[in-house]
Amino acid sequence: MELFDLYRKDHWPHVFCPGCGNGTIMNCFFRAFNDVGWKLENTVFVSGIGCSSRIPLYINSDAIHTTHGRAIAFATGLKLSRPELDVVVFTGDGDLGAIGGNHFINGCRRNVDLDVICINNNIYGMTGGQASITTPHDYMSTTTPQGNKEYPFDLAEIAVAAGANYVARWTTRHVHELTKSMRTSLTKKGFNFVEVVSQCPTNFGRRNKMPDPSALLDWFKESSIRRDKVRAAAIDHVDLNLAGQVTVGEFVSRDRECYHERKGGGSHGDGH
Amino acid sequence: MRPDIDLAYCKGCNICVYMCPKKCFSKGADISERGYFAAVVASPESCFNHGRTEKLICELCILSCPDQAVSWKPEAEEGEDVDKAG
Numbered sequence: 530m531e532l533f534d535l536y537r538k539d540h541w542p543h544v545f546c547p548g549c550g551n552g553t554i555m556n557c558f559f560r561a562f563n564d565v566g567w568k569l570e571n572t573v574f575v576s577g578i579g580c581s582s583r584i585p586l587y588i589n590s591d592a593i594h595t596t597h598g599r600a601i602a603f604a605t606g607l608k609l610s611r612p613e614l615d616v617v618v619f620t621g622d623g624d625l626g627a628i629g630g631n632h633f634i635n636g637c638r639r640n641v642d643l644d645v646i647c648i649n650n651n652i653y654g655m656t657g658g659q660a661s662i663t664t665p666h667d668y669m670s671t672t673t674p675q676g677n678k679e680y681p682f683d684l685a686e687i688a689v690a691a692g693a694n695y696v697a698r699w700t701t702r703h704v705h706e707l708t709k710s711m712r713t714s715l716t717k718k719g720f721n722f723v724e725v726v727s728q729c730p731t732n733f734g735r736r737n738k739m740p741d742p743s744a745l746l747d748w749f750k751e752s753s754i755r756r757d758k759v760r761a762a763a764i765d766h767v768d769l770n771l772a773g774q775v776t777v778g779e780f781v782s783r784d785r786e787c788y789h790e791r792k793g794g795g796s797h798g799d800g801h
Numbered sequence: 802m803r804p805d806i807d808l809a810y811c812k813g814c815n816i817c818v819y820m821c822p823k824k825c826f827s828k829g830a831d832i833s834e835r836g837y838f839a840a841v842v843a844s845p846e847s848c849f850n851h852g853r854t855e856k857l858i859c860e861l862c863i864l865s866c867p868d869q870a871v872s873w874k875p876e877a878e879e880g881e882d883v884d885k886a887g
Contacts, residue, residue: 533869533872536869541810541869542809542810542812542868543868545867545868546812547812547814547837547868548812548816548867549867551867552867552868552869553864553865553866553867556863556864556865556866557864560864701865704864705861705864730814741815742815742816742819743815743816743818743819746819746820747819
């Protein structure tokens with residue numbers, strides 16, 4: 530099956546800026562989607578608000594476009610009421626990490642069977658380039674004209690600590706590795722989190738002397754370090770944040786029990 | 802197979818030019834109908850998949866094109882297309 534059969538051709542070309550990484554991530558996701566044999570009729574795409582949350586509008590499937598930051602909360606409700614459906618959440622860094630940070634942490638903790646794709650473009654792209662929680666230190670944005678004084682959130686490390694079943698992070702420069710991780714995340718049960726560091730040439734690159742998408746991809750290539758090398762060298766990820774580096778790779782692959790598999794039981798309450 | 806760029810979708814971001822390890826693509830000099838400097842397939846014969854029809858490898862251009870403009874095309878049609886364009 531061609532990738533284009535899954536998209537809504539009547540809505541093409543899409544609204545994303547030239548060079549935006551969202552289209553790359555769609556390609557990688559649907560390559561993996563085809564490989565694992567999922568069906569669009571049985572899949573629901575949930576998204577919040579943001580550039581990356583427009584992706585479900587271009588897919589030939591049912592979708593929920595929810596309120597800002599609440600994509601995981603809506604997806605949890607959908608999955609628990611209709612467990613036979615496959616639920617995929619497309620969300621951005623501002624949607625998932627900033628306004629919906631608590632939903633994200635508790636979603637990881639509950640381990641509901643969801644696949645969450647977080648597209649981290651280092652900035653609030655849709656609203657005009659304000660500094661987000663993932664803007665690297667010393668990088669420019671509309672609200673930080675003298676460089677960002679803060680240090681970025683490490684969403685993948687938060688997901689590991691909060692108990693997600695599968696966590697991986699890649700950039701849009703690593704398309705084959707990203708496709709492989711998405712394939713693994715679709716085949717695994719439980720809360721699977723794939724973070725993709727993506728380029729935003731219009732709002733992030735333009736203010737940081739990288740207006741060309743290829744300059745941003747080159748920056749990803751230079752600044753990314755494999756997770757296994759970081760672990761072997763015993764480097765703290767906060768030190769990497771200070772240095773403007775990003776860890777890529779598969780962070781964790783657990784086999785925790787899903788939420789809908791264990792509801793009911795309750796051996797601790799039996800004696801009362 | 803050879804890579805082919807659909808001018809109706811290409812927005813001229815030149816990611817294919819950057820990603821291709823064999824430098825099949827080059828930056829376009831002419832403005833397309835939609836007003837972008839669309840990339841062109843300069844040397845399709847240097848592609849990894851030149852002469853292959855199945856089990857295609859690499860595919861970095863297909864996967865990384867954000868606008869789904871790059872697709873595979875059989876090489877036999879190449880001559881016909883040149884005639885149409887002329």
